Amino acid sequence: MANLVFGAGIWAFGRIVDRYATDGYGPERSTRAMLELAAQVDGLDHLDINHPFDEPDLSAASVAALLDGLGLRARAVTPHLYTREFTRGAFTNPDPAVRRAARDRVHAAVGVAAELGAGYVKFWPGQDGFDMPGQADYARLWELTVDAIRELATAHPETQFAIEYKPKEPRVRITLGNAATTLLAIQDAGVDNVGIVLDFGHSLMAGETPAEALQLVHRQGRLVSAELNDNWRGWDDDLPVASVHLFETLEFLLALRRVGWDQPVLLDQFPFREDPVAALSHSIETIRRLDAACERIDVDALRDAQERQDAIAAQKLLWAAVG
Numbered sequence: 001m002a003n004l005v006f007g008a009g010i011w012a013f014g015r016i017v018d019r020y021a022t023d024g025y026g027p028e029r030s031t032r033a034m035l036e037l038a039a040q041v042d043g044l045d046h047l048d049i050n051h052p053f054d055e056p057d058l059s060a061a062s063v064a065a066l067l068d069g070l071g072l073r074a075r076a077v078t079p080h081l082y083t084r085e086f087t088r089g090a091f092t093n094p095d096p097a098v099r100r101a102a103r104d105r106v107h108a109a110v111g112v113a114a115e116l117g118a119g120y121v122k123f124w125p126g127q128d129g130f131d132m133p134g135q136a137d138y139a140r141l142w143e144l145t146v147d148a149i150r151e152l153a154t155a156h157p158e159t160q161f162a163i164e165y166k167p168k169e170p171r172v173r174i175t176l177g178n179a180a181t182t183l184l185a186i187q188d189a190g191v192d193n194v195g196i197v198l199d200f201g202h203s204l205m206a207g208e209t210p211a212e213a214l215q216l217v218h219r220q221g222r223l224v225s226a227e228l229n230d231n232w233r234g235w236d237d238d239l240p241v242a243s244v245h246l247f248e249t250l251e252f253l254l255a256l257r258r259v260g261w262d263q264p265v266l267l268d269q270f271p272f273r274e275d276p277v278a279a280l281s282h283s284i285e286t287i288r289r290l291d292a293a294c295e296r297i298d299v300d301a302l303r304d305a306q307e308r309q310d311a312i313a314a315q316k317l318l319w320a321a322v323g
Contacts, residue, residue, distance in 0.1 A: 007046030
């Protein structure tokens with residue numbers, strides 16, 4: 001793709017925790033420190049920024065000034081809908097007051113996104129779902145999810161929203177767990193300004209073929225953002241790009257070319273034990289190498305092989321490009 005542009009989630013540069021190392025990996029960093037690290041990654045221009053900010057006295061205006069001073073831009077704002085206060089759900093919480101607090105958090109994020117010039121506000125309702133059989137009324141979870149999407153999108157018709165689906169974590173089963181289910185929820189909501197963030201790793205976890213899911217979402221006119229990383233399919237490892245699934249990543253980049261993607265490609269990585277600048281720089285270098293490999297693929301020959309469903313011919317073309 002010509003003029004590849006890259007972004008990342010700001011969380012890649014902060015302290016990362018898991019359920020064993022609850023005090024986190026790496027030093028605790030301020031927003032300014034995280035932004036300064038992001039600016040050190042060659043080719044990284046955009047950031048997905050969480051809200052509320054980690055520092056309570058930090059304003060959207062001051063974050064905008066920091067971004068500008070470092071030559072960075074906000075690609076998205078992601079409100080915290082998956083944190084401890086939403087243990088039993090954000091949009092689907094049994095308590096109406098908590099559901100309202102979740103929606104208020106999104107309303108606030110819309111204002112921040114406007115001030116930062118971000119392209120979209122992201123829904124990642126990771127606590128909306130269930131953990132055990134019999135725990136939840138599935139129809140009620142669906143109703144509450146769709147109602148929240150509809151209400152928020154209707155309240156802010158000029159704002160682009162995007163849902164990042166994921167099958168599990170933190171909830172054992174997340175309601176919006178795959179591409180098809182998320183498309184159906186958006187259809188039920190009946191709104192035009194909600195789309196999907198296609199996260200490569202989440203698609204792997206969901207048992208999808210990421211390139212196929214991306215083209216399905218694009219076909220429905222709902223592709224808002226594309227994120228790259230990698231995992232072993234069983235968990236959201238958020239590893240560097242193509243560290244496990246080389247050919248699936250290559251196929252994903254080919255799919256982006258096919259749909260005419262010209263927006264930033266975002267990195268959603270959690271470098272638990274690696275230097276974040278080195279880890280994200282490596283991913284950008286990998287994407288550039290694989291993009292160069294895409295240039296070497298005889299697309300007509302590949303499509304001819306696909307028309308014949310000639311798996312070996314297709315594999316030879318891919319191997320020739322990366323060999």
